Amino acid sequence: MAQELPVRVERKLAAILAADVAGYSRLMHHDEEATHAKLAAVLTDAVTPAISAHGGRVVKNTGDGFLADFPSAVEAVRSALQFQNRIKELTSTDAKDERIALRVGINVGDVIVEPHDIFGDGVNIAARLESIAEPGGICISAAAYEHIQGKIAAGFIDMGELSLKNIDRPVRTYAVVPHELATATAGTRSWPNSILSPLSIVVLPLANLSGDPDQDYFVDGVTESLTTDLSRIRGSLVVARNTAFSYKGKSIDIRQVGRELTVRYVLEGSVQRGGNRFRVNVQLVDAQTGNHLWAERFDKPLADLLDMQDEIVSRLANTLNAQLIAAEAERAARSLHPTALDLYFQGMARWNKRWTLENMVQARDFFERALKLDPDHVEALVGIASIDMSIAGFLLSDNVDEHFVVAERALVKASLAPHYPPAHAFLGCLQLCTNRAAQGIAECEYALTLNPNLADAHAFIGVGKIHLGRAAEAEADINEAFRLSPRDEGAHRWMCWIGFGKFVLGADDDAVVWLRRGLKANPNYPIGHFQLAAALALIGKLDEARVAAKEGLALDPSFTIRRMKNNAFSDDPMFRAAGKRSIQGMRLAGLPEG
Template identity: 60%
Template structure:
């Protein structure tokens, strides 16, 4: 199982190279690990076969800041995922004591029992006796099939497995492995008991029923501590090919749960007397989801700065902080957008050096490239993010924006429809609707543009740029009264906006794109927006 030498430890098909301070796969490629998780693994590998207490690990790895035991649990979860199945057996949990890497499948520490049970094959870390339940920890219980069709049974199990995989991609999440979850199949469950047994905060349950012409899926998310429902959803649609339907259902569930779990974790963090770095991260993400206004962005940034002060190696907080700069520059909330884009690009490249397969970091870097006259590269980067996370609907949105900037406004809607297929209730639909409106307006389809801009504001009224572009479209078709009212509402959100700022921060130099932007300037003037 595990073999050691002076400078390396082999765990299954992974090698912990202590000399070069790298975790390598069977092909010699680097397996990414967050800095703190690597330090934990390095310590355990250096003392392979011996117990390392929780206090020793916390003192060695987090000596520069105060953290809860939850941070260690998260690091152990990261390590287990990085090491693969062999690592989940070799990395042992000693209840209430600590952790160890067993040599050749057996401990060598004489103070340990001769038979130490391997940890549960879970993605959550210490599920046996941790005093702190990990953040955003969840088990997806096997969905129930309400029909007698064997093909539907396979489909139901497939939904459960795929959803388990896709939820594990949510930043900061810990998802119980499917092997453990399937031990509850067909059994009566008590969510509070499951929460205690698996050390998770949330349980997702569901059922599937398929008639001759209709398909219905019910899902509900429950908090294990109180047994209270957090969220419920029903999908009811015409029956189609089961495999095609599985992909769509899983994507929609994963994207919806992403937003709901962030809200739930943020509410929980608000009640914490001593929030840790991940508490602060989730609170910041909740503010990002409210909308792109100077006030919301400032509040979100404050949470991420505080999170990074507690845990400088927190990649999720670093990527989220970079998103603030991307949003500030993209939404024309500043006269000098380049300062924000430069800061975001630097932070994202640093994050990708540590976590080269981070989907959102690739997507946001793509957004920066789109906004800094590197449109083709930006589209490629967004496509790379989709290869890493097929459910990243926002990447489709940015690709649509890229097509607009290339002067292909008529192509934008197709990319946004793909984003909406994956995540129809996404917190960022207001941006996607705005992108289509921009494409329609530059394609001489003003009335269609108005419909899309109106949908943008209905989805989220806290986005000033949607107001300004909607006002421009209304003015161009002669509806000056509503145009000026909408413009005034936008200025209430961003009083510093000027047409000059919008012009000087154009996102590229493509001649077709620049020529088509002239209609926005003219419409904004007619709507009464300040020239600057």
């Protein structure tokens, strides 16, 4: 019996055009019959003639849009420009909020062909490009752009490499605009009609799901306070409260909000009261793709509403700061033309991963490149200073004094920038590490007058008190940092600092507990391993101490006890006595003398 041949799948290379009506659900809700009639007229008078004239065919209609294919990318774009211009003419007399406007995405790809449909990645990418196009606009992929550049009477604005929903790889995207509107050429990262600030965000009014209108004041208060706190993030553009509240109670499309307000991120959520508890849910959404980037839930007893509001806002602001930086670092890594801010984000992402000398050097390189583009970039100045200060403070180098001098020079310059609290907080940290603890605490307290929710400043104050011989007070200050930012990237350091405070007080068993907590949170912290080794050795757990010592040396092979002896950091008798005990324990654990 002859073997049956497999059924051949028909494929072809095509230019795929996906289009839909912007705000279709809103238009239908407002007036179904009028919207239906207008869309039919647009398709008959503008779309169908343009597609036919350029050799395309409508593969299928999708209710509020359609899918078409063309044998040529040039003809697909020319067709889209033709019908978009015609639609503008046809709708010019309509009220702005009643106009039919199409969004169009075009891609070139190898697709599977069936009689009444086409399938494949090429189709999916076209559909995703359509979803991020401006109403009345056209977005095309780099694959399409390669075929049409120099052949179309239009401008092209490079939107960069974008992460599109359900598409594994970033897609380089261009907006097609008439020449008179093209304010940028290929190779820039501008958006048509709007330039997005990297940290642009709107806090939409949180929904009150409690069924109790009397709780509206609390819900609105959280929204307003969060808007204010996010505005403190330097470089952020936070949409004003009055504009954000215009969306209250409305059913919205996140991507439409992003386009209307020209923001990259949308924070939305709800508040619900049940019995004696409140639940607050929030999520951060990418306004370009609609992807959810992060979510958080707070369950709290109903006690003092205002205190609870303050805690929620402070925790959200600290967490969002880190989440936004992480998201922007990922975006910046795909940019062919990074700005100073892009490089800063990449440096921070590297800085947050591993507290080893190698990683710090890599992070520093990003900050230095940012400063070459912008010598007065305050965030990059603080970033470089933080690295030098950490290399010295965590004994990752023999040249401690040199690193402290370089760090202080950068921080003094950065602290001259008005209203940038981290510059003052890190300057304070440097001062307390260079035997000026009282001065350092005062500098951190000043940072907190600028931003009361700056968690690092509270933790630094705790460290300063250890350096002043007031270790018993340190835990309360560091716990305040945890309260404000419980999932902070620096939480492992804070735990280890509490551990060292316990060690200074002679509570070695407690010190071991806290040091282990810190290293569990982030094991890539060499000085934490060395201090744990010392504490374990002094309570007689020599085998465990030697293991801790080896783990620390795996991260920092250059560490020696000599570094500890040469850098006391404080003249306080209690602190210096703890330093001598630490050296004794490190010797017992087998760390090299140097």
